[in-house]
Amino acid sequence: MKRRQFLATGSLALAGCKPASREIDGGFTGVGFERGHRLRPASSGAPGAAQASPGEGLPTGSPAATRRVHTLIAGGGVAGLAAARALRQRGIDDFVVLELEDSAGGNSRGGQVNGIACPLGAHYLPVPGDEAHEVQDLLEEFGLRRRLAGRWQYDERHLCHSPQERLFFNGEWQEGLLPVQGVGAATLGQYRRFAERVRAAQLATPYAMPAFRAPASAAHLALNAIPFQAWLDREGLNDPHLRWYLDYSCRDDYGAGLASVSAWAGIHYFASRHGFHAPGDDAGEREGVLTWPEGNAWLTRRMAAPLVEGAGGRLRAGRVVQRIEAGRQGVTVDAWDAATDTVERWQAINCIVALPVFVAARVVVNPPDFLREAAARTRYSPWLVANLHIERALHDRPGAPPSWDNVLYGSASLGYVDAMHQNLQRVPGATVLTYYLALGDAPDNRLRLLQQPWSHWRDTIVAELSVPHPDLREKLRRMDITRYGHAMAVPVPGTLRNGHFQVRNRLSPASAGHEQLQEYERLTPSEGRLHFAHSDWSGYSVFEEAFTRGHAAAVSLRA
Numbered sequence: 001m002k003r004r005q006f007l008a009t010g011s012l013a014l015a016g017c018k019p020a021s022r023e024i025d026g027g028f029t030g031v032g033f034e035r036g037h038r039l040r041p042a043s044s045g046a047p048g049a050a051q052a053s054p055g056e057g058l059p060t061g062s063p064a065a066t067r068r069v070h071t072l073i074a075g076g077g078v079a080g081l082a083a084a085r086a087l088r089q090r091g092i093d094d095f096v097v098l099e100l101e102d103s104a105g106g107n108s109r110g111g112q113v114n115g116i117a118c119p120l121g122a123h124y125l126p127v128p129g130d131e132a133h134e135v136q137d138l139l140e141e142f143g144l145r146r147r148l149a150g151r152w153q154y155d156e157r158h159l160c161h162s163p164q165e166r167l168f169f170n171g172e173w174q175e176g177l178l179p180v181q182g183v184g185a186a187t188l189g190q191y192r193r194f195a196e197r198v199r200a201a202q203l204a205t206p207y208a209m210p211a212f213r214a215p216a217s218a219a220h221l222a223l224n225a226i227p228f229q230a231w232l233d234r235e236g237l238n239d240p241h242l243r244w245y246l247d248y249s250c251r252d253d254y255g256a257g258l259a260s261v262s263a264w265a266g267i268h269y270f271a272s273r274h275g276f277h278a279p280g281d282d283a284g285e286r287e288g289v290l291t292w293p294e295g296n297a298w299l300t301r302r303m304a305a306p307l308v309e310g311a312g313g314r315l316r317a318g319r320v321v322q323r324i325e326a327g328r329q330g331v332t333v334d335a336w337d338a339a340t341d342t343v344e345r346w347q348a349i350n351c352i353v354a355l356p357v358f359v360a361a362r363v364v365v366n367p368p369d370f371l372r373e374a375a376a377r378t379r380y381s382p383w384l385v386a387n388l389h390i391e392r393a394l395h396d397r398p399g400a401p402p403s404w405d406n407v408l409y410g411s412a413s414l415g416y417v418d419a420m421h422q423n424l425q426r427v428p429g430a431t432v433l434t435y436y437l438a439l440g441d442a443p444d445n446r447l448r449l450l451q452q453p454w455s456h457w458r459d460t461i462v463a464e465l466s467v468p469h470p471d472l473r474e475k476l477r478r479m480d481i482t483r484y485g486h487a488m489a490v491p492v493p494g495t496l497r498n499g500h501f502q503v504r505n506r507l508s509p510a511s512a513g514h515e516q517l518q519e520y521e522r523l524t525p526s527e528g529r530l531h532f533a534h535s536d537w538s539g540y541s542v543f544e545e546a547f548t549r550g551h552a553a554a555v556s557l558r559a
Contacts, residue, residue, distance in 0.1 A: 024462075027454050030111060030120045030385070030482030035100055035320050035338060039362055063334060063345035070094035071557065072333050072346050074321045074363075075354035077106025078296075078543055079533045081303040082550030083352045084314065085138075088306065090554070096346065097307060098319040098335050104304040107487060108543065110297025113389045113480055118419040118432040119295025120385055120482045125543050126273060127154060127288040131208040132544045134551045142302055144290065160289040161422055165405040168468045173399030177248070177407050179241040180279050181399075190239040191278035194246075197235060198267060198276045207271035210548045211538055212523055214272070216496045220264055224496040228266030229258040244409065252414055254540050255381025256440030256490045265491035265540065291404065293419045295434075296543060319344075324351060325365040326529050350529045352553050356380075356486060357536040368527040377494065378536055381440030382449045383487035386461055388416075388435060389478040393428035394469040402428070411464060413437045435461055438487075446485050457481055488541035495539035520552035531557060 071087060073080045076099030087095050103109055107121035128135040136152075139145045145154045166173045174181045178191070201207070201219070208214035216224070223231065228250065232243065247257040249269055254261050270276040274287050292298035307315035318338040325332045331351040336343055353360050361367050361375035396402060404422075407415035413436060420431035439445035458479050466472045525532040533553035535546035 024458060024476055024479055026458065026479040026481070028483060029480045031484060032101065033450070033483065033485055038320055038336065039322060039359065064342035066345040066347065068347045069096045070348065071350045071352065072331065072348040073097040073352045073354055074324065074333065075099065075534070076104035076304070076315060076317070077354060078108055078300060078546035079535065079550035080354035081300060082547040083354060083533055083554040084307055085303055086551045086554030095314060097315045098321055099315060099317045100320055102317050104315055104317065105297055105300035107484065107541065108296035108300045110294030111387070113387045113432050113478055116389065116419055116430065116432045117293040118387045118434050119297060121295065122543060123295035123417050123434060124160065124289050124291040125296060125299070127290060128544060129209060131213040132210060132548065134548050135544050138547065154288060154290070158290050158292065160291045160404050161424060163401055163403040164289065165407070166400040166403040167407050167409055168397065169409040172397055173468070175400040178245050178279070179409060183241055187239050187241050188279060190237055190242045194237055194242060195276045195278045195281065198270045201267050202271045202275065207268055209272040210545045211268065211272065221496060223264035223267060224262050225493055226263050227259055227493055228261050228263045231263035231266065232258065248407065248414070251438045251440070253542060254490055255383060255438040255488045260441055261491050262493040262495055264496060291422065293422055321355065321363055323365065324353065324363050324530070326351070326527070331529050350531065350557055352531050352533055352557070354533045354550055356534060358486065360532065364530065370525055371532065374536065379490045379492050380486040381438055381488050381490050382446045383439065383484040384437040384449060384457060385482045386435040386457065387480045388433045388476055389430070390433060390475050391430050391477050392475055394475060395471045397468050408464065408468065413464065416465070435465070440490050449483050450485060454481055489536045489539055491540040517556060520556040523549065523552045524556050
C-alpha cells in the first residue's frame with residue numbers, strides 16, 4: 001500500500017477531518033509552555049546577549065529572597081535528576097534542583113486519564129548494553145536487574161510482554177513493524193542488503209549507546225556529513241517499504257525523517273543497539289524493552305523521590321530559571337517562582353546547567369563560544385502526545401492480535417501504545433492509548449502545533465485511528481493532548497562536530513590516573529563553575545544519553 005493509497009482512506013486528512021460523532025471530553029494538558037515563553041527576549045534583548053535578558057514576561061527588580069547552596073542544578077529532566085543522584089552518591093547533600101514544570105522528569109513524565117496511568121512522553125527503555133553501565137547501575141538500584149548464577153537477569157514484570165509490536169499494512173495487522181505481508185522478492189532483497197550494510201558498519205568501526213563511548217572515526221564523520229536519504233540513494237536502497245520503515249525509525253528516535261537526519265544517525269539507530277534483521281535472519285531473540293503503564297515516568301519518579309522528602313526538599317518545581325551568572329567565587333542564579341510570582345536568588349559554588357542548549361544560551365550571562373555555537377546549530381523537533389481513554393476493548397481488523405506498540409503503515413504519526421498491555425488482564429476492558437506525532441519535518445511545525453485548537457488534533461487523530469478501529473468514535477471518552485515545542489534535538493548532518501566530539505575540556509590534576517573521571521571531564525562541557533549536562537550535547541535525545549551526561553557532570557564536579 002503506497003502512502004497516497006493510505007491517505008485516500010481518510011486516515012490522515014489533516015484538513016477537513018470528519019468531526020467526532022459524539023462528545024469527547026479533553027483538552028491540552030501536561031506542559032505549561034506559557035512559562036517557558038516568558039524567557040523570550042524583550043525587544044531590547046537577544047539570545048546570548050552579554051547581559052541575559054529577563055524575558056518579556058518575567059518580573060525585573062530585586063529578588064524577594066536570597067538563598068545559598070553548594071550546587072544548584074538548573075533543570076529537572078533526566079539529566080538534572082541523574083546529576084542529583086550522583087551528587088547524593090558522592091555525599092553532597094547541599095544542592096537544589098530548579099524545575100520549570102510542576103513535576104520533574106522532562107520528556108519522561110507521566111499522568112493519568114480517568115484513573116489509568118499513561119505516559120506524557122518517553123514510554124520505554126531498551127535493555128542497556130555494557131557501554132551504558134551508569135544506566136545499568138540505576139536499574140540495579142531500582143531492583144529491575146540482578147545477577148543470578150553469574151548472569152544478569154531483568155525482572156520480567158517490567159519487560160515488555162508479548163505480543164510486543166504490530167503493523168497495520170494492506171488492510172490487516174501483521175506481527176512486527178517491518179512490512180513483510182505480501183511484499184515481493186525485490187523488497188526482501190533490499191532488506192537483506194541494508195542488514196549487510198549495518199553489519200559491515202558495525203565491523204568497520206564501533207557504535208555505542210551512549211554515543212561518546214564510540215569516538216567519532218573518519219567513517220562516522222563521512223556519514224555525518226550527508227543526509228540518511230542521500231546515503232540510501234547512493235547505496236541503491238530505494239525500496240518504498242524499506243524507506244518507510246527507516247523513516248519511521250528515525251522519526252521514532254530523532255523526531256524527523258530520512259531527509260533531515262544524518263546518515264550517521266540512521267546507521268547509529270541500528271548499529272548501536274540490536275542491528276537490523278531481515279526476515280529469515282537467524283538473529284536469535286531480540287533484546288528486551290523495559291516499559292510501564294506510565295512510561296519512563298516510572299524511572300524519573302523514583303529518581304525524584306529522594307529530592308522531595310522533608311521540609312522544603314531539594315526539588316523546587318514551578319521555577320523558571322531566567323539568569324545564570326558565574327563569578328570567580330561562585331554562581332548567581334535568578335529564578336521566577338510561578339506560585340508566588342516573585343523572583344528568588346540562589347548563590348551557589350557550582351551550577352550544573354541541565355537545560356536545552358537554546359535555553360542555556362539565553363539565560364547564561366556571557367555564554368561561552370561553544371554554547372553559542374551549539375545553540376545556533378541545534379534543530380529541534382516538536383512533538384504531540386495524545387492520551388485516549390477507551391471505555392472498552394476496540395474491534396480489530398484481521399491479523400496479528402492487539403500489541404503494546406501499534407503502528408499504521410504510511411502514517412505521519414508513530415502510532416500508539418496501550419497503557420494496559422503490561423497488566424495482562426484476562427478480559428480486555430478500559431484502557432488508554434498513547435498516540436505520538438513527531439513534527440520535525442513539517443513546515444511551520446512549532447507554530448502549527450501551538451496554534452491549532454485541541455479539536456483539530458482530536459479530529460485528526462480520531463480519523464486516523466478509525467481506519468484500523470472503526471468503532472473508535474463510539475468508545476472514546478476523553479483525549480488529553482500534551483504539546484512539546486522543543487521536544488528533542490534532531491541529529492542533522494554536522495551533529496558530531498556540534499556535540500561532544502567538538503567540546504574538549506582541560507583535565508584537572510585530581511583526575512590524573514583516574515580513567516573514568518577523565519572520561520567524565522572530557523564529556524562535560526564546562527566554563528569555570530558552570531557545567532553543562534543535557535542530551536542536546538549528544539545531538540539527539542534518548543534516556544541513555546541524558547542520564548550519562550547528568551551523571552558525568554556531577555561526578556566530575558570539583559567539591
